[in-house]
Amino acid sequence: MTDISSPASAPAAFGGATHLECTRCGTRYESETLQRLSPCCEKPLYPRYDLAAIGARLRREDLAGRSADLWRYAELLPVRNPAHAVRLGEGWTPMIETPRLATRLGIGRCWVKDEGQNPTASFKARGLCMAISRAAELGIREVAIPSAGNAGSATAAYAAAAGMAAHVVVPRDTPHPIIQEMLALGADVELFDGLITDCAARVGEGVREHGWFDLSTLKEPYRVEGKKTMGYEVAEQLGWTLPDVIIYPTGGGTGLVGMWKAFDEMEAMGWIGSARPRMISVQAAGCAPIVRAFEEGTEYAEPWRDAHTYASGLRVPRAVGDFLILDAVRRSGGSALAVSDEEMREWTPIVGRDTGIFCAPEGAATAVAAARLRESGAIGPDDSVVLFNTGSGLKYVI
Template sequence: MHLTHLACTACAQEHDASVPQNVCTACGKPLYPQYDLAAAGRTLTKAALAARVKSLWRYREVLPVRSDADIVTLGEGLTPLLSAPRLAAKHGLAKLFIKDESLNPTQSFKARGMSTAVSMAKQFGLKKLAAPSAGNAGGALAAYAARAGIEAHIFMPADTPRANVIECRELGAHVTLINGLITDCGAEVAKRKAAEGWFDVSTLKEPYRVEGKKTLGYELAEQLDWTLPDVVLYPTGGGTGLVGMWKAFDEMERLGWIGPKRPRMFSVQASGCQPIVRAFSAGEKFAAEHIGASTKASGLRVPKAIGDFIMLDILRKSGGGAVAVTDEEMIAGVREVGAAEGLFVAPEGAATYAALKHLLATKTVGPDESVVLFNTGAGVKYLECFGG
């Protein structure tokens, strides 16, 4: 609505937002949409939100779609921010919250990004979309593409949770299983997309999925009465949720909604796939590929992320960090969170709880800090992870 242009996250080169774009044509890094925030702020006010639609499209002025007719929605966003009093009491925390993204359409946070990406694809008149997926992104792409009447071509590792594969197929997507990791699936999309006429909507390889994800940051501020938490723990594969929130915080400050204070952001990864954790510990700007990546948390099995430098910069600027947890800790965490708070969280969501334990044990997080854990999906999609 108030989109002005796209800017490279690395070299700042501007790109035309009126035509489909993937990555920066100069350096190959991700592009971010930029807005006329002064114009947006004339109608997008805190007071105006009270009467707005109960979805992420309540922040319409800072989302990229020009016409309402092109919005492809299934009611995504505005998920609950739930207090977790029993888990808080167990660990001596004053304020602990869980942002429950499992209540999105297709039962994961991926619905946010695919809603905005597919809406823009519809605006541009694109007919065929393609993406690699470890599971939930594929399901979201399949759903929103079906809603828009656009073909979806999804490439998934052969050991992707069965629920995700079935979901994609039953939503009408063309699904190809690959013996390998999500990086191998991405290579297949890249190799074939020109000949097949596909537009690539891979994580951060098109500019608009991050815009859906940034609404996590807007919602967090709104739900906490415009005071951001002290600590955010986010399960990180491709990282769009983490970088999207940071983008939202910047936009909200420029809108005059919040001040300069930011949460300390912590990336949580699996010990079997921890490129960001290793790079953070080593003080690196970019993260080397994690060779032989392996974890039951399919959403965390991303051995190399194009947005690695953005994530690492955010973790350092915020005074946060990066934590790796084992699959065993995640699976135990699913049960512990479920028994205490009644939420059947995805292993990726439970990873943030396991990471919190580490941070409390090392006194990296203090008892008086307000903490938000992100549960990015529904545990029911990962039944292979659980016995019985």
């Protein structure tokens, strides 16, 4: 791979985690063998780093001129050997200021972080890039994933780039462009009658029968490390400040908890202060387990029954990281709210005309949420707001 970092600045130093830590009880595990959920609590494991040492030798200004992808943060990522980094141009997506949309919403400043410009046209590239790079580093040659769609595309792409076999199980009614993309990328694709949770059970069978490595989100420790780079990028692209509000469409929620982790890491290195954006979790009215748990004040979210929404990325009835999402939303002073499919359909061309971005329904959902929170006063007229468009609208064309 050609290093497209600038010769004028120091290249990123690949590091790796010091250990893994149970997100529930804090028990430590070593990071150099394959891990899934924590053996202690059956909860997600987070990689941890020697942030004091990294912060002492790496200033945030040193990042200038590094490669225009998420590997600019290599010291804070789990891959140890650059040769194992599978690179297709993931991350460092544009932060697009959208003044006409801000005026429509009645807010001070508004940006769309356009994740549709990732490889495979969605934010899923970040997590799967990291999980597959790290799996390759630990000797894995065959991976499997249940997906609502976009994660399957990203898995197919990074597995192909790494020369691995990929098995993807998706609901039968996954958007057609996504299925075509996975097939063109050489994945073994199984269409399954059911939701992503049913597909996960099917992957479980393959894991037991064939020894596939399961890339389900937060069931292995590295997808979140790819996703957290969205948090680093928000800060760096806004000149090492954070917005007042971040609105994030939440299926599995790894992006939201990943950004929350990134903020803590940056503070530990002295790159930002202790202020945090209000984190807003948006779900579909037809599948809103996090919203319900937020409103009911519970620590965990009950699985949602009869989940339905055309925003396939939001059709996730149960999130393994539910307690992490709810914790970040609550501690940030944020909230969780659901929007209807009709509202997403209505707002897709509104966002398009105001910004020039053909967003995914999940992206449109964040604009709907912004409008509603502005109306309720939860977002004020002077607030700065970052909306996450998690993918290109092209992936949802029927």
